[in-house]
Amino acid sequence: MHSWGVLTETISPDLFRATLSRWVSGVTVVTTTDAQGQSHGFTASAFSSVSLDPALVLVCLDNRANCFEAFDNSEGFVVHLLRRGQEELAGRFASKGADKFAGTQPEWSPSGLPLLPGALARLECRTERRIPGGDHLILLGEVHHAEEGEGEPLVYYRRGFHGLDGGAQSLT
Template identity: 85%
Template sequence: MLTETTETISPDLFRAALSHWASGVTVVTTRDAAGQNHGFTASAFSSVSLDPALVLVCLDNRANCFDAFDSSEGFVVHLLARDQQELAGRFASKGADKFAGSGVTLSPAGQPLLPGALARLECRTERRVPGGDHLILIGEVHQASEREGEPLVYFQRRFHDLTPAG
């Protein structure tokens, strides 16, 4: 029998515990109706289904780009390569033009594509699900590309290299 509890964990303790989960790093991009590019860095990313091909990403409700993603018809998930730490940091920050000097191009569907990612998943927004202080975006993947390389990994609040020590 399950017992109900009213105890809640503090956000700081929850964040500290989750820092022990190693994850890949993604940058998620979209383009709004006015033609403005938007993006954010996310480690909260997962595949959901193979058939149909579905993925999810989580976006903070307070993010400057929230409205763009909340109303977009699609988005692109860029699985970052080990040498893309600067890009991850730029898209995690507020303020500066995140796309400046990035070599962004547009997909046939009109979504912003960043060069250098290990893989890109171009998605149609399938569903938006409220999840506490985040919005869970579920996308159906309609186009994918990939290349060889090492991933950018985030663990205990910093980036790590998976290359074995020699």
Template identity: 55%
Template sequence: MKIDDKLFRKAMSSFPSGVTIVTTLDTEGQSRGFTATAFSSLSCNPPMILICLSNKAECFQTFTSSGRFAVNILSQDYEQLAMRFATTGADKFAGGEFVLGESGLPVLPYALASLECKVDQFHPGGDHVILTGIVEHANVHEGEATVYFGGKFRFLAELVPAKIDALKLQVTALMIKAVRKETRAGTLDCRAVLDETGCDVQKAIDLIRSRGQKTPKIVWV
């Protein structure tokens, strides 16, 4: 299928990513920032990260002229804040959630992690710029992450149960196949006995045999 903007965005939204708020100060000392999911570690030695910023962002000039920035990795408590920082024209720092970090940059005191960086390089990338930074200060807290997936902000707890259920279905199908191979019992009988034995294949086989459940007649053609 030929790629277009809509299809590309849909494809990329199928990749779950963490959510960050990136901050800096302008030349007048005013706080500026934006929500970003295009974030990654880059190097361990020296410690480096990268972030992608749209060329059309309101704060583009500030970030490309400032020598420092901070990345705040969001816990699930900051979903609404992420929405605010992703909204054009919003008064992003109105809530007073930020404090000044060790380098004087705005950071969230209870973010999962806050990384204060010195700008390293800028790299053009289509309609974005890739901003790399050397991490100078970091703080880490425990908590559950906010995740961007399917075009929405979500919590990990929303995603994990669905994956576990899918895994159970796959495992159960394999177990049913194994029990049927040994007993020739019907699919529904195998499933019922597997549920009864806590998905223990050998116990299910033994139980079917002990009950003398009839097996389907096999006709070779």
């Protein structure tokens, strides 16, 4: 049996970020509306399924994000799994201060949430719980509707967008 002892050292944010850049993740854009009906969204690579019964997913949102308040108070959100070719959309939703919905023609879910066209898949969720997680807010959502499409997923690896064939696409 191995004993870890007491772990007292902390890792630097730069080393942590560099190490995690070696993790391949799918790219999602998460959308919601605020109490005034204005659309908000962000790009999230921190997304995961949690449970099949009930169907639960989680996404993580930076506490400093401009859209934080909208998501912290929303009753629901939509996770869009992006496909290859949507790098510009992912970059725009990752930018601070950008008009995130510029040039898009969102559709609307029956519950009034913005749906971005062209996603590989979409999951419409009711916000089940909000969990503080360091400098992020973890949103746990119960999936009430899902749509799937065809195509190749967009993935993020070593600070760049890629397809499954490994071809890199720059954010700039």
